[in-house]
Each structure stands twice: as C-alpha cells, then as structure tokens.
Amino acid sequence: MITDKMQAALNAQMNAEMYSSYLYLSMAAYFESKNLQGFAHWMHQQAREEWAHAMKFYKFINDRMGRVIVREIEAPKTEWASVLEVFEDVAVHEAKVTALIGKLVEQASAEKDHATGVFLNWFVQEQVEEEASADYIVQTLRAIGDSVGGLYQLDHRLGKRE
C-alpha cells in the first residue's frame, strides 16, 4: 500500500514523464520541419523512453495497490531559435526532472516507504545519464558554433541512436 500523499506524488511524476515525452515529440517535429532527420530521430527515441518512464510509474502505482489517475498533459513549446536552444532546453528540463525525483526520494524516506525508495533508485541513476547526454550535446553544439558541416555531422551521428 502507498499513502494518499505518495499516490498523488507518483501520479504527478507519471504526468511529468508524459509531459517530457510530449516535449521531446514537439522537439522532434521542430527538427523535422528543419529537415534535420538525425536530431528528429534522437528526439523520437527520447520521447519513447520518457513514455516508458511514465509507464514504470503507472505499473508501480498499480503494484502498490494505488490508483492511477490520468490527467491532461501541458502543451509544450513548439518553436526554437536554433538547434542549440533546443538542447539547452533539454538540459534545463532534465535538471528539473532530477529535482522532482529528488523530492520524491525525500518523501519516500520521510514516510519510511522503502519499496518506493528502491523503485526510485533506478530513476536517480537514469537522471545522471539523462543530464550527461544533454550536456554532451550542448557542449558539442557550442564547439560546432556556426559550422553547417559540423551541424550535419552531429545530425548524422545522433541519427544512429539505438
């Protein structure tokens, strides 16, 4: 069993993961409009991953005999000034998600809800990777600067994401 407070917090995080998926789908659509297929592919993969994160929360809430509540997903931004601006937004967004997961960990600890604490460990690790990969792309784009060749090389590389 989970407390009502924990159930609300887990449902809120499920919604936040759905929003992440929606945000990355919007970024994929932006890249498609710019004919940057590699970046679009990377964002589609990211959107799928985020949906899978949401489903982990969905399953966990049910496994703990809680009630999943599906709510509206906030509309994400649809336009960016540059590829760099998109990935700067990814980095800022992932830092926010890390903070949200941190708050959940603190709540689980305060409630002595060990099962939720263990469940959240996976997300703590995942956020390390998420922040590192966003930072890597931001740093690479800053190094590329105005080089169109460099941008297309990175587009090609990100298009190979499994």
Ligand code: FEO
């Ligand atoms: Fe599910 Fe990118 O955090």
